[in-house]
Amino acid sequence: MLEKTMLIKMNQQAYGTTRFQILTGDQIERIYFAALDVLEISGARIFHEEALELFANSDAVVSETNRVRIPTAMVEKAIGSCPSKSNLTGRDGKRSIKLQKNEVAFGSGADAGFVYDRKSGERRKSTFADVEAAAKIVDYLPRLDFCMPHGRVSDAPNAKTYDRHQFLAMVKNCTKPLVVTSVDADGLRDQWEMACLIRGGEKEFRLSPLFASYIRSDSPLMSNNETVDKLLFATQKGIPAIFTPCSVMGVTAPASIAGVLVQTLADALFTMVLCCLKKPGMPLLLGGIQTVTAQDQETPSYGSPELHLTSAAMTEIYKWLGLLSSSAGGCTDAKLVDEQAASESVMSLYNSLMAGTNLIHQVGCLDGGLTASLSSLVMCDEIIAMIKQIGKGIQVTDETLALDILKEVGPGGEFLSHDHTYDHWKEWFRPTIIDRSNFEVWSDSGSKTYNDRLEPEVDRILESHAPEPLDENIVQEMKKIINLADNKEV
Numbered sequence: 001m002l003e004k005t006m007l008i009k010m011n012q013q014a015y016g017t018t019r020f021q022i023l024t025g026d027q028i029e030r031i032y033f034a035a036l037d038v039l040e041i042s043g044a045r046i047f048h049e050e051a052l053e054l055f056a057n058s059d060a061v062v063s064e065t066n067r068v069r070i071p072t073a074m075v076e077k078a079i080g081s082c083p084s085k086s087n088l089t090g091r092d093g094k095r096s097i098k099l100q101k102n103e104v105a106f107g108s109g110a111d112a113g114f115v116y117d118r119k120s121g122e123r124r125k126s127t128f129a130d131v132e133a134a135a136k137i138v139d140y141l142p143r144l145d146f147c148m149p150h151g152r153v154s155d156a157p158n159a160k161t162y163d164r165h166q167f168l169a170m171v172k173n174c175t176k177p178l179v180v181t182s183v184d185a186d187g188l189r190d191q192w193e194m195a196c197l198i199r200g201g202e203k204e205f206r207l208s209p210l211f212a213s214y215i216r217s218d219s220p221l222m223s224n225n226e227t228v229d230k231l232l233f234a235t236q237k238g239i240p241a242i243f244t245p246c247s248v249m250g251v252t253a254p255a256s257i258a259g260v261l262v263q264t265l266a267d268a269l270f271t272m273v274l275c276c277l278k279k280p281g282m283p284l285l286l287g288g289i290q291t292v293t294a295q296d297q298e299t300p301s302y303g304s305p306e307l308h309l310t311s312a313a314m315t316e317i318y319k320w321l322g323l324l325s326s327s328a329g330g331c332t333d334a335k336l337v338d339e340q341a342a343s344e345s346v347m348s349l350y351n352s353l354m355a356g357t358n359l360i361h362q363v364g365c366l367d368g369g370l371t372a373s374l375s376s377l378v379m380c381d382e383i384i385a386m387i388k389q390i391g392k393g394i395q396v397t398d399e400t401l402a403l404d405i406l407k408e409v410g411p412g413g414e415f416l417s418h419d420h421t422y423d424h425w426k427e428w429f430r431p432t433i434i435d436r437s438n439f440e441v442w443s444d445s446g447s448k449t450y451n452d453r454l455e456p457e458v459d460r461i462l463e464s465h466a467p468e469p470l471d472e473n474i475v476q477e478m479k480k481i482i483n484l485a486d487n488k489e490v
Helices: 002-010 025-042 049-056 072-081 128-140 162-173 185-199 202-207 225-237 257-278 305-320 339-355 374-391 403-409 419-425 439-444 450-464 472-489
Strands: 044-046 067-069 086-089 096-099 105-108 114-116 123-125 178-180 211-217 241-248 284-286 289-291 324-328 359-363
Touching: 025 067, 025 072, 025 257, 025 305, 044 049, 044 257, 049 225, 049 257, 072 257, 086 211, 105 128, 128 162, 128 374, 128 450, 162 178, 162 185, 162 472, 185 202, 185 211, 185 225, 185 472, 202 225, 211 225, 225 241, 225 257, 241 257, 257 284, 257 289, 257 305, 289 305, 305 324, 305 339, 324 339, 339 359, 339 374, 359 374, 374 450
Parallel strands: 105 359, 178 211, 211 241, 241 284, 241 289, 284 324, 324 359
Antiparallel strands: 044 067, 086 096, 114 123
């Protein structure tokens, strides 16, 4: 009976984005209640003074060891205060994404310390120029909706201010919305000030945020002060935040999938309560990167089916609670853009879209997120196009059933010259890099492999695409903020 129900749900929409379902409603409920038990009985530990004061002045119980236990009523109040939608808009005001139910957005990866150098074929440290090139690629690619710093600026004059330089590299070369990472709250403040320059003020930014802040937590149920600082600043200024608890199953989380879901949800809900205590109504997207280790039992895997299964399950839980969600997708453990990279990217992107995750990041990252690749960005853009085509489902109407056309053409007839064919031909997916020609045509064209076709496309985009320039006066004002930070931190 359950199998039949699941099949029905997979094809529940006649036309529109199809969805699959990992968990039943009863299973989600059990996970949610278990997470509430964790928060009430075990709690979480925190050392941030302002956060502790906020909890102490609430109905939460704060122990001498800084353990905070939260009653269910506080959790459910926080859930009710969290907006069910948020928008991000690019600097030109034309390119935006809607973060709301049944809307899915894709974007590049973040903070990869290395880049695959396409000219030398070597892995090297990422630079300002690399982040610029990636932003330019993202600006061009039609299926990528937002830009993250696809690489870490290793050549910044100060190691603690690379985040400001990444923001400049992105916003100069991409007109789409941004998702930023920050070294600390001071870095987030400077990025926000630069964004306000572009928007024309703080009120304008609140109404139309240029970016969201990506905030990770690698210590389950124990947030460090830098993470809390960024969360509280984002809450104060109305900056949409993407909170992502990260854990390794069997190491920093239970080895069972249900157990890691409980821990992740408890982490996310604890953070939501904190933000609500600071200022109710903060735009918050909740995610989670929960995975297993690779063969060495030390390296977290970005290509594991467990990661993608837990990501889809967390999306379903967040949707059940009426909350916005995020997850990783389009990333791989492969070291090069090869067959492994393609297969793992397809699996993660398909899984994330069919789960209905609102914001999917890490597209184009190799080596478990450590290496950025322009070629992978371009490859994944076409993969996303194919998955979106499948996700549209099948429209069944009088027009699409084509009964009149079938009667008109009759047995043995041809449809090529019919207007109905032309009208619907335009709906088909048309590949850019994938080759569909017959063997003879392919052979006569040079017997090119996928990578043989992929690399020239990357070159073509870099050489021909020119993003709309950012006002030079604003650029100079942004550089003043960056220079001040560079000199202050020295």
